[in-house]
Amino acid sequence: MTLPRATLRLQLHHDFTFDDALAQLDYFAALGVSHLYLSPITTAQPGSMHGYDTVDYGAVSAELGGEDALRRLADTVHARGMGLIVDMVPNHMGVGGSHNAWWLDILEWGRHSAFARHFDVDWHSPDPALRGKVLMPFLGAQYGEELAAGRIELKFDAANARFFVQYGPHVGPICPTDYAALLQSANRADLTALAAAFQGLTTQPDDQVRAAAARAALREFVEREGAAPIEFVLQSYRSDDPVARDRLHRLLERQHFRLAWWRTATDEVNWRRFFDVSSLAGVRVERHDVFEAVHKLIFRLYADGVIDGLRIDHIDGLADPREYCERLRHRLASLRPGEPYIVVEKILARGEALREDWAVQGTTGYDFMNDVGALLHDPAGAAPLAHSWTEITGEDAPFAQVSLDARREILTASLAAELDHAARALHRIAREQPATRDYTFAAVHRCVAQLAMHFPVYRIYPANGLRSALDNRYFEVALGAARKALPRASLGALDQVDGWLGARAPEAGGGNNGNPGKAARTANTGSARQAGQNQAAPPLSHAMIAQRTALALFSQLTAPLAAKATEDTALYRYGRLLSRNDVGTDPDDFSLDVEAFHAANVQRQRTTPYALLATATHDHKRGEDVRARLAVLSEIAPEWRETLRAWSTLNQPQRRGDTAQWSPGPAAEAMLYQTLVGCWPPGLDPADEAGVQSLAERVAQWQLKALREAKQRTSWIAPDEDYESECKAFLFDILSPQRRDGFLRELSAFVARIAPAGALNTLLQTTLRMTSPGVPDLYQGTELWDFSLVDPDNRRPVDYAQRAASLDDATPAAKLADWRDARVKQAVIHRLLALRECAPGLLREGEYWPMEVRGALAAHVVAFARRHGDSWAVVVGTRHAAALLDRDMPRVAAQAWGDTAVALPKGCPASALHDWLADVDHTAGSDAAQGKQGDQAHWLALRDVLAALPVAVLTNVAREHTQA
Template identity: 75%
Template sequence: MTYPRATLRLQLHHGFTFDDALAQLDYFAALGVSHLYLSPVTTAQPGSMHGYDTVDYGTVSAELGGEGALRRLAAKVHERGMGIVADFVPNHMGVGGSHNAWWLDILEWGRHSAFARHFDVDWHSPDPALRGKVLMPFLGGPYGEELAAGRIELKFDPEAARFYAQYGPHVCPICPTDYAALLQSANRADLDTLASAFQGLTTQPEDQARAAAGRDALRAFIERVGTDPLDFVLEAYSSADPVPRDRLHRLLERQHFRLAWWRTATDEINWRRFFDVTSLAGVRVERHDVFEAVHKLIFRLYADGVIDGLRIDHIDGLADPREYCERLRQRLTSLRATPPYIVVEKILAPTEALRDDWAVQGTTGYDFMNDVGALLHDARGAAPLAEAWSAIAGDDRPFGAYALEARGEMLSYYLAAELDHVTRALHRIAREQPATRDTTYASVHRAVASLATHFPIYRIYPVAGMRTTHDKPWFDAALEGARKALPRASLTALELVNAWLGGRSPDAANAPPANHGGGGKSARNAHANAGSHANAPLSHALIAQRTALALFSQLTAPLAAKATEDTACYRYGRLISRNEVGADPDDFSRSVEQFHAANKLRRQRHPYGLLATATHDHKRGEDVRARLAVLSEIAVDWSSTLRAWSTLNQPQRRGDITSTTGWAPGPGAEAMLYQTLVGVWPPELDPGDEAGVRELAERVAQWQLKALREAKLRTNWLTPDEAYESDCQAFLFDILSPQRRDGFLQALADFVARVAPAGVVNTLLQTVLRLASPGVPDLYQGTELWDFSLVDPDNRRPVDYAARAQALDRAAPATKLANWRDAHVKLATVHRLLELRKQAPELLREGEYLPLTVRGALAEHVIAFARHHGNAWAVVIGTRHAAGLLDGDLPLVAPERWEDTNVELPKALAQASLHDWLSDAAHHTPGNALALRDVLKALPVAVLSTEPRA
C-alpha cells in the first residue's frame, strides 16, 4: 500500500462500529478517499466515545466489534485498493474504574508490581502519606466524609479470589499481604486454614507467586462452599459502624494506594497525567519493555497488513518524541517491506517547524488549518475589531497577555503538582554538589515557574541531556521573559536552572556561566556523541539532567495547551474564528504571499503530511470559521451590530444589570455568544421554526457551558458556579425564544443571510486549497456537507451518510451553486478534486508548487498557484475577501466586476487547453494570462488542468 492521497477521519464508538464503517464503504470509495483514518481501536474505558482512554493495549475494542470486525473491514478496504491509518495513543492510558489490569496491579503490589515502571509514578514522594503509594483522587468528597457515609466499601470478587475497596465505579485491589488478617477476622477455622497460605507474604515477586497459589486455594474453597463465609470478613470491615469502619480505614492506610478527594489531585498527584485529566495516566513508553508491550497489538496488525499507517496522538507528552519516532519507524520497517506511513499530532507555533529528525511524514494538519484560516481573514479588520473588543471587555491587551496570565493561573491552580515534580528533580541536582547545595527548593520553584510561564512553544526536544540549536531561540525567549519578571535575588537560581535544563553538560564545571543561553556547540557535540555512545552507561549527573529536562518538557506542553487553547481562547473574543487549536489569535491574518511560502515549505519538507480544516478536536467547524472570517471584512458594521444586539437583549440579562460585570452572562461572554450564533446558524433555518431554533439553542447551550467553565473567570470545572451558569443558559434561551421572532431572532437571521454567501465563498476556497495544496487532504467525518459544528461533543454527532451518498453524483459543482444552501456544491467540489487526485496522484500531492501573479482591478481578491508534475499541470484560482463584491444571495462575484483582473500563467501553459474540473468548462490560453471574468463566471473557485476528466 502506498502513502495516502486522501484520508477520511472516522470517530468510532459503540454507536458507530467497524461494521457500521463497513456499511458505508461504498460511499467512502465513491467519494474518492484512499484511506480510512480511524480513531483509536484498542480497548478503552467502557462507553468511551473517543477511544483515547485505552485500558488494554493488547486487544481491539469489543465495543467497536473486536479484532474480527476490524479485519473484516480491512479486508474489504484493501479489496478496493484503499488502506487504513489508525490513531494510536502511546502517551497515556485510562485509569480509575475497574478495567485497566496494569493499573490495578500497581494498586495491588505497589512499586514491586510488574507494571510499576510502566507508569510515571513518583514512588518517593516527600509526603510520608504518599511514599510508596499511588494517589487515587477519585472521591466525590473528602475522604473522611465518604468513608463515614459508607461509600467506600470492602468487597470480594469470587472469580478472581480478590479483596478490593470499591468507591462507585472505582476498584482498588487490596494487597495479598493483608489477606491473612482479613481471613482471620471472621473467626472461622476454615478461613483460618486458608489464611495460612498468605501468612508472612511480602510484595516481592517470588511472594506474588505464592499469593497466586493462595488465591487458587481460596477460589477452590469458594467453588465448594460458596461465598457465604467471606461475608463475615466483609462485615468485620463494614463502614456502617464506627469500629469496623476504623478497621477498614486502617486497612486502607496500609495499601499501596491512597484514596482521596478529587480536588487533591491539583496539589498532590504523584503520577503524570494527560494535561490535568486525572482519569488518564502517563505511560513510560520511553522504556523498551513498555514500548514493546504498548505496541504489541499494533505491530501485529501492521505485520498482518490490517493497518497501513499510524497517527500518533499527543506526541509532545512523550519523554523523547524524536527517539520514539525513530524506534517506531524501525520496528514498523522490520515488519513490512513498504515504508510505514506515520503522522504525529503536533501543535506548532507560527514560526516553529516540525523537526526533520523525527522520521515521520508530517503532522495531522493543524498547521495547515491555521494557514488557510488566517488567509481567509482580512488584515484591515484586525484593528477595528480589537478596538470593539477592548470597549466591550474593558481590556485592550493582546491575546498574548491573556495567555501569559492564564499560564500563571494554570501553574498555580491546576498544574501545581506537576510544577512540584520538576522543581524537586532540579533541587535534587542542586543538592548533589557542594557549590549549589544551599540553593533552596523555593528559589528553584520560582525560577521554573517563571520559565514555564514565559515558554513560547509547547516544548523543546533536547538530545543526550542538552538543548540543541533548534531549542535555543525558544528557551532563550523564555529565559529573557523570566529574567524580566523575577526579582534580582532569584536570578542566580534562574541561571542554575538554565544550566541544569540542558544549558551545559552535566559533567562540566559546577558553577554555570553567569548568562548562559544554552544550545550552541556543546549541544551539537552532545547530539553527535549520543549515537557513538548509545550503549555506554549513563552517568548519574546525565541521568538526573535528562530526567529534569523530560519533566520540564512534560510540564510546558500541557501548560501551553491548557492555558492557551482551553483558557485564554475562551476569554479573548476579538474574533473567535482565530481562537482555534493550533492557531494564535494575535496572528490574525496571512497574506497570499505568506500562504504560498508555507505551501512551498510544506512541499519541500513534508509532502505527505495531512492537510486538515476540521478535526475531532476543533473548537468550531470549518464552515463556522469560514463564515466568521467574513466579519473581518465588515469590522465596523459588525461592531455596530454587536452594540445594537447587546442593547436589544439587555432586558434578558440576569443578575445585577446595573453592574458592569456582575450580570450574566457578562459583556465578554455575551459578545462571544453572538459570534457563535452568527457562525452556527444553519442557512436553511427560518426564525419562525420553533423546533429548529430550539434544537440550535440546545447545541449552543452545551457549547456555552463548556466555554464558560474553560474560561475559568466566573465558573470553572473544579468549583462551578451553577447559579451563574443557569443564568447564562436562561439568557441564551430567552434571546432565542419564540417571543423574539420579530426582534432579535429576525435580526440574527437577517445578518446571517447577509454574510452567509461570502462565507460560502470562503468555504469553497478553503476546500479547494486543502485539496490542491501539497500534502494529503484529510476529511473529517461528514464535513463534505456543511460543518456548522462546535467543540466536542457537538463535532462528534452522528453523520447521516445516507443523505451524503444520495447527494453524490457526477455533476459539476458549478451546476449546484444556485442551491448552495443544501451544501451539495461543497460535496461536489470535494468529490471532483478527489477524483483529480486519484487520476493524477503525484500532481497535487507532491508536484511542484508555483505561485502565480495576479494583476488588475481586483487582484487583491484572488489567490492563484500552479501545480506541476511531469507533463501534468493544474492551475488553482480562488476568490477571497468577497463580502464587498457580492450582489444578492449568490456566492459568486458577477463576471463584469472582475474587469481586467487576470492571472499570469507559466510559459509552459501558453497555447494550452485546460479543463476546469469544477465547472467542466474548457479554457484555451492563446497568451499567458487567464481573465477572471471568464474563469470565475460559474464558481468562485476554479481548478484547471491539462488532465481531462477520464
C-alpha cells in the same frame, strides 16, 4: 509505503462500529478518499465515545466489534485498493474504574508490581503519606466524609479470589499481604486455615507467585463452600459501625494507594497525568519493555497487513518524541516491506516548524488549518474588531497577555503538582554538589515557574540531556522573560537551572556547576544528535540521568501548560473574532497574506509533502464552515460593531442579575452572538420553533463548556450553577418564539447577508485543502456543511444516507445556484479527489509555483500552479469578496473582474486547460492581448475563469467520465 491520496477521519464508538464503517464504504469510495483514518481501536474505558482512555493496549475494542470486525473492514477496504490508518495513543492510559489491569496491579503490589515502571509514578514523594503509594484522587468529597457515609466498601471478587475496596466505579485491590489478617478477622477455623498460606507474604516477585497459589486455594474454597464465609470478613470492615470503620480505615492506610478527594490531585498527584485529567495516567513508553507492550497489537496488525499507517496522538507528552518516532519507524519497517506512513499530532507555535529529524511524514494538519483560516481574514478588520472588543468588555490586552495570565493561573490551579515534580528533579541535582546545595527548593521552584510560564512553544526536544541551537532559540525567549520577572536574588538560581535544563553537559562529578552562558549553549549544536547516533555510547552517569530526567519533566510540564492555558482557557476568554480562536492558532496572528500562504505551501512541498491537511478535526472548537462564515466579519468590521451594539441593547431586558455583575456578562454575551452567527443553519426560519429549539440546545451545550473553560465566573473545578443557569436562561430567552419578530429576525437576516460570503470562503478553503502540498484529510460528514461547535457537538452522528444520495457526477458549477444545500461543497471535494486519483503525483508531490496576479481586483485573488512532469494544475480562488458578490450568490459577477488576470508559469500549456470544477476549457491570452509589452507571458482572464464558480482548478490532465 502506502501513501494516502486523501483520508477520512471516523470517530468510532459503541454506536458507530467497524461494521457501521463497513456499511458506508461504498459511499466513502465513491467520494474519492483512499484511506479511512480511524480513532483509537484499542480497548478503552467502557462506554468511551472517543477511545483515548485506553485500558488495554493488547486487544481491539470489543465495543467497536473486536478484531474480527476490524479485519472484515480491512479486508474490504483493501479489496477496493484503499487503506486504513489508525490513531495510536502511546502517551497515556485510562485509569480509575476497574478495567486497567496494569494500573490495578500497581495499586495492589506497589513498587514491586510488574507494571510499576510502566507509569510515571513518583514512588519517593516528599509527602510521607504518599511514599511508596499511588494517589487515587477519585472521591467526590473528603475521604473522612465518604468513609463515614459508607461509600467506601470492602468487597470480594469470588471469581478471582480478590479482596478490593470499591468507591462507585473505582476499585482498589487489597494487597495479599493483608489477606491473612482479613481471613482471621472472621474468627472461623476454616478461614483461619486458609489464612496460613498468606502468612508472611511480602510484595517481592517470588511472594507474588506464592500469593497466586494461595488465591487458587481460596477460590476453590469459595467454589465449594459458597461466599457466605467471606461475608463474615466483610462484616468486620463495614462502615456503619465505628469499630469496623476504623478497622477499614487502618486497612486502607496499609495499601499501596491512597484514596483522596478529587480536588487533592492539583497539589498532590504523584504520577504524570494527561494535562490535568486525573483519569488518564502517563505511560513511560520511552522504556523498551513498555514500548513493546504498548505497541504489541499495533505491530501484529501492521505485520499482518491489517493497518497501513499510524497517527500518533499527543506526541509532545512523550519523554523523547524524536527517539520514539525513530524507534517506531524502525520497528514498523522491520515487519513488512516498504516505508510505514506515520503522522503526529503536533501543535506548532508561531514561526515553529516540525523538527526535520523526526522520522515521520508530517503533522495531522493543524498548521495548515491555521494558515488557510488566516488567509480568509481581512487584515483591515483586525484593529476595528479589537476596538469593538475593548468597548464591550473593557479589556484591551492582546491575546499574548491573556494567554500569559492564563498560564500563571493554570500553574497554580491545575498543574501545581507537575510544577513541583519538575522543580524537585532540579533541586535534587542542586543537592548533589556542595557548590549548589544551598539553592533552596523554593528558589528553584520560582525559576521553573517563570520559565514555563513564558515558554513560547509547547516544548523543546533536547538530545542526550543537551539543548540544540534550535531549542535555545525558544529557551532564550523564556529565559529572558524569567530574568525580568524574577528578583535579582533569584538570578543565580536561574542561571543554574538553565544549565541543568540542557545548556551544557553535566560534569564528570555530576555537579554541572560551571558558569552557564550563551556560548556554552550554542556549542551544543549538533553534538547531542551525534552522540545519540553513537551505538557504542558508554553507560549513563548518575548526573546525566538526573539531567535527562529533569529535562523530560520540564518538557512534560510546558506542553500541557501551553495546551491548558491557551486552548482550554485563553481561547475562551479572548473574543475579538472567534474564527481565529482554535486549536493550533494564535489570535494575535489575525490574518495571513497571499505571499506568506505561498511561502508556507512551498515549505510544505519541500519538507512534508505527505503530511495531512486538515480544516476540521474531532478537537476543533468551531466547524470549518463556522470559521469560514465568521471570517466575513473581518471584512465588515464597522457593520459588525453596530450590529453588536444593537443586539446588546435589544436583549438587555433578558439579562439576569444586577447592573454591577449581570449574566452572562459582556464578554460571554459578545461571544455568544458570534457563535449564533457562525452556526445558524442555512435556511433556518426564525418561525421554525423546533429548529430554533434544537439549535438553542446545541449552543447551550457549547455555552456551558465555554464558560467553564474560561474559568472566570465558573469552572469545572468550582462550578457556579446559579450563574450557569442564568446564562442558559438568557440564551433560551433571546431564542424563544416570542423573539421571532425581534432578535431572531435580526439574527437570521444578518446571517442571510453574510452567508454567501461565508460559503465563498468555504469553497476557497476546500479547494486549497484539496490542492495544496500534502494529503487532504476529511473529518466525518464535513463534505456537507460543518456548522458544528466544540465536542461533543462536533462528534454528533452523521447522516451518511443523505450524503450518499446527494453525491453524483454533476459539476460543482451546476450546483452553485443551490449552494445552501452544501452539495456544491461536496461536489468540489468529489471532483478534486477524482483529479488526485487521475494524477496521483500532481497535487501530492508536484512543484508549487505562486502565480502573479494583475488587475483591479488582484488583492482578491489567490493563485498558484502545481507541476509534476508534464502534468499541470492551475488553482485560482476568490477571497475577501463580501463587498463584491453577485447578489446572494457566493461568487463575484464575471464582469466585475474587469482586467484582473493571472500569469501562467513558464512551461505551463496555454490552451486546452480544462476546469475540473466547471467542465469548460480555457485558453490563455498573451501579453499583447492584455495590452502589455515584453516577454509574451500568457494570462488567464478571471472574468472567464471565475465566471461559473469562485474557484477554478484548470489542468491538462484529461478528465475521464466517472460515475459516482
